[in-house]
Amino acid sequence: MYEFEFARPATVADAVQALTAEEAQALGGGQTLIPTLKQRLASPSVLVSLSGIAEIKGICQTDEGLLAIGGGTTHAEVAEGAGAYPALAALAGQIGDPAVRNRGTIGGSLANNDPAACYPAAALASNAVIVTHAREIAADDYFQGMFTTALEEGEIITEVRFAVPEAANYQKFLQPASRFAMVGVFVAKYFDGVRVAVTGASEEGVFRWREAEAALSANFSPDAIAGLSVAQEGMIGDIHGTKAYRAHLVGVMTKRAVSAAR
Amino acid sequence: MTKVTMTVNGRPMSGEVEGRTLLVSFLRDTLGLTGTHVGCDTSQCGACVVHVDGKAVKACTMLALEAEGAEVATIEGQAAADGTLNAIQAAFQEHHGLQCGFCTPGMVMSAAALLKENPKPTETEIRHYLEGNLCRCTGYHNIVKAIMAASGQDVSSIAAE
């Protein structure tokens, strides 16, 4: 790692202030950022840890009936405490491994927007609201391609709000080495339609499979998408699987998610 | 350099560290607790698993300064004061759950975290929980068996009879 200053503010306001320093960077759970720093692929001047900020931790129901999860809430805490949204809790319980889940946070994952991360699929399929210290961003506007989001520099995710669907499920097909999603599909059925978000597969990062959404909104059953497939073009092709394979898996995982949706 | 203070295996410890000093470096290099190992640089292998405030974490993927004020437990603190192995350690010896020993501290610490959450895990649950702990020697057979035995389950009928 390159040398950096370390700050661990206790409030969002102090963190925002600390992040105004040149080349300052926020540190969530660090489960992606610290390995990146070890490889010397990033060189912040100041690392601002968000782990000491109590106000961005925890899970609650909002007055509007939304499930609100603090940006600093760990995957393990979501897996344990988001019972109101079982598919989301189950997804959190599949991220990384137990030790990673004890450190990694939902805010950190969404801010990083790794193209193979799990949370972006849930957030996009639920059209979650990404709340920062400055504003609220709808998931549909938030994800802008791999490792790219609507966040401004120094903007901190303080909360993520989910409308709990009637039924939902996440199916994750593992990349055998990293155990990130080679293809992960989150299907969420709301009263006004079905949303399908796919992670791991596309060079553009998480995306909505709108053709499947339309078919499933009309008929929420695996058969509804039997003839559908995503285009191979734009899929990731690498040593773990070709573009064609990932496109195929999107279909299989979507069907399975629909079958398993509760 | 910044002073960091934490409780390690029940004893208050402190030392001077840089911002970039990892918890595992603080334990190994500053405190001389070399039982916690480093086997990779991508947070995959789990040789460095310790408990921070009662939860399993990878000490190679946490800054020492983030553990300020925390309760840290390492492999060195697992046996009784007189050296008697705890139930998990004893089961690992009894069932040959280790060979070269390098992954063992992380395995034992992960197993301890598992049994705290789930006192009677099934084979499948154990294998799944060990997703973040790599062992290259044992093929995992005897590790899984040892953890089942440590949880009080009868392992006499597992394979190899």
Place this chain on the structure above:
Amino acid sequence: MPKDIDAKESGIGAATKRREDIRFLTGTGNYTDDINVNGQAYVAFLRSDVAHGRITSIDTAAASAMPGVLRVFTGADFEGVGGLPCGWQVTDRHGQVMQEPGHPVLAQGKVRHVGDPIAAVVAETAEQARDAAEAIDLEIEELPAVIDMKAALQDGAPKVHDDLTSNLCYDWGFVEENKDAVAKAFDAAAHVTTLELVNNRLVANPMEPRVAVGDFNRATGESTLYTTSQNPHVIRLLMGAFVLGIPEHKLRVVAPDVGGGFGSKIFHYAEEAFCTFAAKALNRAVKWTSTRSEAFMSDAHGRDHVTKIELALDGDNNFTALRTETYANMGAYLSTFAPSVPTWLHGTLMAGNYRTPLIYVNVKAVFTNTVPVDAYRGAGRPEATFQLERVIDKAARELGVDPIALRRQNFITEFPYATPVAVEYDTGDYVATMDKLEEIADLAGFAARRAESEKAGKLRGLGVNCYIEACGIAPSNLVGQLGARAGLYESATVRVNATGGIVVMTGSHSHGQGHETSFPQVIAEMIGIPEHMVEIEHGDTANTPMGMGTYGSRSLAVGGSAMVKATEKIIAKAKKIAAHLMEASDADIELKDGKFSVAGTDKSVAWGDVTLAAYVPHNYPLEEIEPGLEETAFYDPSNFTYPAGAYACEVEVDPETGKVTIERFAAADDFGNIVNPMIVDGQVHGGIGQGIGQALLEGCVYDENGQLLSASFMDYAMPRADDLPFYQVDHSCQTPCTHNPLGVKGCGEAGAIGSPPAVVNAVVDALRSGGKDVMHIDMPLTPARVWAAMQG
């Protein structure tokens, strides 16, 4: 484990719990990275990020001026220093010795693989060394790289080494005289089965990365190297004599607790030589700790063969001839034992467990711009087993016969058996291990299990195969004729103390195998004393006799035999002392349960009385024998040992995704006699884990420019607990080795050798059961590959 063996409480055959576990379980092991020498500095290597290039300039001024930097070393500092030696010279089918390029410690003018070390910075801290390594101003003119072996042999291909005539290291034929007869047999065959396959490139990845600490004592002129090695004496010899010019008495090599090796820690590496060299140059201890990412591009890789194999059968399905052509990747340099792996550790095993009268093996070893390739668990024998057992399976399918029956029909059944590939199997019983396998794997129940899987929408397959290996490496005079530049004996000193306790100093090295537990079992059995009276010391050249270390499943067969020989000398001398004490003839002295008695009388003296007399020789035959009780023996085996067995794997394949899961795995092995069945089980488990890893998960992949695509655990898939099942293992079939005193054969590599073909055979069987016309899929059988194969 068989109950009769399990029942024994101590000595040979007892499942004694491992004493070394206590320190490993309490965090008090002493691995190389746990060693810190007062005042040590740290080194960081600047490594090539291109596969092939010419260093046009290297400016270290800025780096040298960085905080904490003690010195920056480049290739120029090593111009007068020897290169890393190769320990085996292969002679090719035309009588030519192999092409042998230099292997500098730091690059001399050219870089030849990603990871090739170019410069080294020694600084006060590891991070300062890394900071400064990045500040070295380096210019490299990138050259076209050769990655594919067949392309590397084309006319006009870029040459990895400008001073060699081509990228061909050697073109080996074995047995060359059989070539024409083999061709004739193929012409006369009723059926020929041909298979082209790849034995995938692997990275050993012991969980402990390599570490080296060099130290120098100016007062004594002695250098010390602490290193993660399977064979400290070999490192002392190679580095002392060939690289740095330090005589053995001024060089101590210590390999303390070592966190796994699997072959990758046999070899002498540049970093070890560098740390020893730099410690002397700077008069400071110098430490290097590899990161895992660095390990992927600096540890020797394994396997990487491309093979065409052909099997000829007569009209009765008897094997009549076998012919192979293999391209073996050497990487950019010859690692320590690289040339021997695809030749003498591979060609000699091509008979397998079968009576094939005529065999011809051709191996072309090729230089490429990749990390050097050398021995990895099994080393040559997994490659031989894989191709042979896959081609037999394919032949059975082509002929419409049961693959087990085809194997049984062609088994060698009489021993000793001289194969057409120059080795003589002393003992074995392949029918017995196959019978045992059918029992423990419950093959009779397979059809019902398949039906259950099909009900759940899964395809189920069964794969069975045999294996044989040559272990207990190796007769020195024989390997000398074959090109080895070393002897392959082992040594032991048995030191009996005055009060009867024993310390054994062995040249074998334990890095997970449990020698500290199993070796005392042997001595306890021989003398009749408790195991706890015996301690094992190993790993430090300062206090152990010259030994060749641990690899090739040799520790007990060769190192254990040396220990037995030394103990026999101890017992012979002790009997003389006992005879004197009891005023009897030494021919009448019997040793049992730690007591010497005079045959036919009730006179006896205890072990401790005799050992005390040896060191307090008041009443002692000083005119006949010396005081003291300490003996050394060197043991050189007269043949290899030949463990063999039969393995079965059952898989389920998800027809929608191609994902393979291992449902059952069984191994029936014949390791000859067994000292500690618990440890043997563990060795087999671990080998199977690695073999399944090779078959399903692991693959080291380069792109066409020589960039390593599987450069960390994020892309190189290591087997995890949930990738693997419980294994049924059995070693109750025991045909003892006839030529070593323990009758042992070795068990360390069997699992890794026997398991990959079982997995692939099973997957092919599953797919065919689902109506897919698939005959072969190259490893690793990732979901993507299996799915692609199913698409036709």
